[in-house]
Amino acid sequence: MKKVLFIDRDGTLVIEPPVDFQLDSLEKLEFYPGVFQGLSKIINELDYELVMITNQDGLGTDSFPEETFWPAHNKILQAFKNEGIEFSEILIDKNFPEENAPTRKPRTGLLNKYIYGNYDLANSYVIGDRATDIELATNLKSKSIFIGENNEIATLVTTNWNEIYLNLKAEPRKVQITRKTKETDINIELNLDGSGKGIFKTGLGFFDHMLEQISKHGNIDLKVEVKGDLEIDEHHTVEDVALTLGEAFLKALGSKKGIERYGFLLPMDECLAQVGIDFGGRPWLVWEADFKREMVGEMPTEMFMHFFKSFTDTAKCNLNIKAEGENEHHKIEAIFKAFAKAIKMAKTQTDNYSIPSTKGTL
Incomplete structure (x- = not known):
């Protein structure tokens, strides 16, 4: 916008x-x-x-x-x-x-x-x-x-x-996005130029913990409040948060004038996660991460890929995610931390105030 x-x-x-x-x-x-x-x-x-x-x-x-x-x-x-x-x-x-x-x-x-x-x-x-x-x-x-x-x-x-x-x-890149359906009622406040402060109330403890990684390690202020149909399952809450969060990033980045655009890798104990991001306007997800457990906390492990796919759809970004390791908790947390670090790099404003593309638009 x-x-x-x-x-x-x-x-x-x-x-x-x-x-x-x-x-x-x-x-x-x-x-x-x-x-x-x-x-x-x-x-x-x-x-x-x-x-x-x-x-x-x-x-x-x-x-x-x-x-x-x-x-x-x-x-x-x-x-x-x-x-x-x-x-x-x-x-x-x-x-x-x-x-x-x-x-x-x-x-x-x-x-x-x-x-x-x-x-x-x-x-x-x-x-x-x-x-x-x-x-x-x-x-x-x-x-x-x-x-x-x-x-x-x-x-x-x-x-x-x-x-x-x-x-x-000096104006921070701040947005507020709401999304209300018969399945979820979501409010997200995002400040790309924040200091890592976060408030998370999704009803899913492990999901809150992962969203906190995005805020803390991405050096952004993020507030996520959700009323979801958790009595059915976690799917709608996780998916709709990702869609709303992606929309918030798209709006906050604006024309993307003067940003780095790209970001990248993070070890965590025995795990290694690699996340490449490109806020280039074309949604795409490459996902190379397998999980042996069905659940981590209250989160089905199949929902992690779906979260990032939904984010790319509305943020209009390219994500390439790879992770390897033995501990499933460590593996997914490493992915979210690497994702946050990639965002932190990509959103950084430079002294080159042009659109970061030879096309002149993103």
């Missing part, structure tokens, strides 16, 4: 003319200090789509006809394009003076595409210089950045575009 920066134009990208607040001539055009440097770093290094919003008061009225609006507006767009900064969409509200129109900020009529589309609004931002911009963020259930001196609601208040960039760069 895509994250978006909904950026108000006047007072944020350009300085709003102080006398009449109307950018109706090229002579009045002045760019906000630091905006080019800040947005360049954001678009090159981070994973946000840029959307410009303006409801310049008076657009299309006799006092401020459209022909006075477009020269300055087009000059703004060209200046940003010259610096490699392009907006995926330009949203202009022409409903003034209809102040109660559904498209007028802070109402969300202009943004239905993003409300009902495949967008991560919870981790998106509205950036603006007016209270209505921050109210728009509240209505979208997104975060907000207020460019100005004082706002008690905004996530960040600043007048510095470099501070905006640093704030966005």
Whole structure:
């Protein structure tokens, strides 16, 4: 799911003319200090789509006809394009003076595409210089950045575009995913940039212990809460946790810009587990691990392969898993620890901010 920066134009990208607040001539055009440097770093290094919003008061009225609006507006767009900064969409509200129109900020009529589309609004931002911009963020259930001196609601208040960039760069890759069927009710919270904290309530003690290995050794924060039909068996709980966890990783990784992408091997006593992972967008599982026991704790050993296969399906990753040894508990725990270490490597962010593929997309 895509994250978006909904950026108000006047007072944020350009300085709003102080006398009449109307950018109706090229002579009045002045760019906000630091905006080019800040947005360049954001678009090159981070994973946000840029959307410009303006409801310049008076657009299309006799006092401020459209022909006075477009020269300055087009000059703004060209200046940003010259610096490699392009907006995926330009949203202009022409409903003034209809102040109660559904498209007028802070109402969300202009943004239905993003409300009902495949967008991560919870981790998106509205950036603006007016209270209505921050109210728009509240209505979208997104975060907000207020460019100005004082706002008690905004996530960040600043007048510095470099501070905006640093704030966005420091944002952890966090998601929350729920999955509810007639068989299971699952809630997963994942923070790829965590510190190894975990909470696990699946109803299966050994399964909780294995999920804890992912959190601890993957250096991620992970919370998994499940209400499953364990009175039938363990199958639905294990499978649906894997499917939901894979979806969480897919969402948290976003476009995968700047990650290592690959990860790899772990000995545990007499066992050796090898796990190779590739978050390359193509689900596949190679499984070379046999178990002599039917159960480990409350977990059927046949479910371990099914867990990783289900994870690859929704995470859209390639997993190659091999394990050998005598102790079945050690063997499966080694697999989960190696899996966690592989994830830790693959999710690592690098100083190369491109997509890690010659295709340019993953």
